[in-house]
Amino acid sequence: MAGLIRDILSTLSRDGAPARPAVAEQDALSRLDERLTSFSQAALDSRAPLLIRPAECAVWDGNPRDQPGLNPDSCRSLIESIAAEGGNRIPVLVRHNPDASEQPYQLLVGSRRRFAIDWLNHNGRPELRLNALIxxxxxxxxxxxxxxxxxxxxxxxxxxRARSYQQAVDRFYGGVQSRMAEALGLSNSQLSRLLALAQLPEEVIGAFATKEDLKVRYSELLTPLLRRAEQRADLISEARRIGQEQQERAAGAGSMLPPATVLSRLREAAARRPRDTSDIEILAGGERIGRARPAKGSIMLDVTIASDADLDALFAALKETILMARAAA
Known part of the structure; x- marks a missing residue:
């Protein structure tokens, strides 16, 4: 079975494209879902799929899905589909739990299916079990x-997704962004933009009504402003004010501020101080590696490069900083 799954890893498209618009799950299976379904139906590897209780598997902590965010409303169509079919047609993937006690398995793929079966077990369908492949x-x-x-x-x-990538780059790829980008089929710039989103200050994240409002393109606009000390202070102060206002609105004082309004206010706060020619930090992989100083007609770079530096990430950081310095000159 492991060989078949590794074949999936090597053959499925990994182009980094954004998710397609939501469609009923039973009407639009992904290619991964299709492969898992065919494995289950064919009982490959001479083993029938395992039927387990949801409580028997702990969700693996490397999965990017926000488990507390799963609820009956967000999983309604899946719950109805599983109830009608008498189980999950697309199997989940589990492996043996190395810390097995009451939960002998770790769930790797299929958090929504596990949630749906668990919810049905507690709401009139106790006989249903989770169809799983080990x-x-x-x-x-x-x-x-x-x-x-x-x-x-x-x-x-x-x-x-960005936060899971931030954890994974160190946990699985030794802190080397180019290794991770290659493994996931992403460009270095795609990965860098996602990591920048994960590195936004909590005050900025809290200014938005929900975390779903935050987009990669917003971090592209805010990250350069956060690299200048005075602009950063002004932006974070405004983020705190917006966050407090959002809390008051959530308590009943009015509708939540839309993301475009939050972004505009944050950028305006950072722009209140006149631009100067102070140094700009050069960051690569979240680490400071030097400074750039814009001057009329030139840009001075002072960079310290480690012998094992990720050159792709370094060149991307230098390009971004030079463009920022040109704008400030």
Missing amino acids: VDLSDEEAFRLADIENRERADICELD
Whole structure:
């Protein structure tokens, strides 16, 4: 079975495209879902799929999906489909739990299916079990497989995905962004933009009504402003004010501020101080590697490069900083 799953990892498209618009799950299976369904129906590897209780598997902590965010409303169509079919037609993927006690399995792929079966067990269908396939995969392979599935789901927000990538780059790829980008089929610039979103200050994230409102394109606009000390202070102060206002509105004082309004106010706050020619930090992989100083007709760079530096990430950071310095000159 592990060999078949690794074949999926090598053959499925991983182009980094955004999720397609939401469609009823039973009407638009992803290619991963189709492959898993065919494996289950054919009982490959001479083993029938396992039927387990949802409580028997712990959700693996490397999965990017926000488990507390799952609820009956967001999973309604899936719950109805599973109830009508008498179980999950698309099997989940589990592996043996190395810390097995009451939960002998780790769930790698299929969090929504597990939630739906569990909800049905507690709401009139106690006989249903979770259709599962056992695989033997490394953490890195499990992360890639979960990433392939979750890219096709409209309910995985960009911030959750970005945060999972931020954790994964160190956990699975030794902190080397280019290794991770290659493994996931992403360009270095795509990965850098996602990591920048994950690195936004909590005050800025809290200014938006929901984390789903935060988009990668917003971090592209805000990150350069956060690199200048005075602009950063002004932007974060405004973010705190907006966050407080959002809390008051949520308590009943009015509708929540839309993301475009929040973004505009944050950028305006950072623009109140006149631009100067102070140094601009050069960041690569979240680490400060030097400074750039814009001057009339030139840009001075002072960079310290480690012998094992990720050159792709370094060149991308230098290009971004030079463009910022040109705008400030």
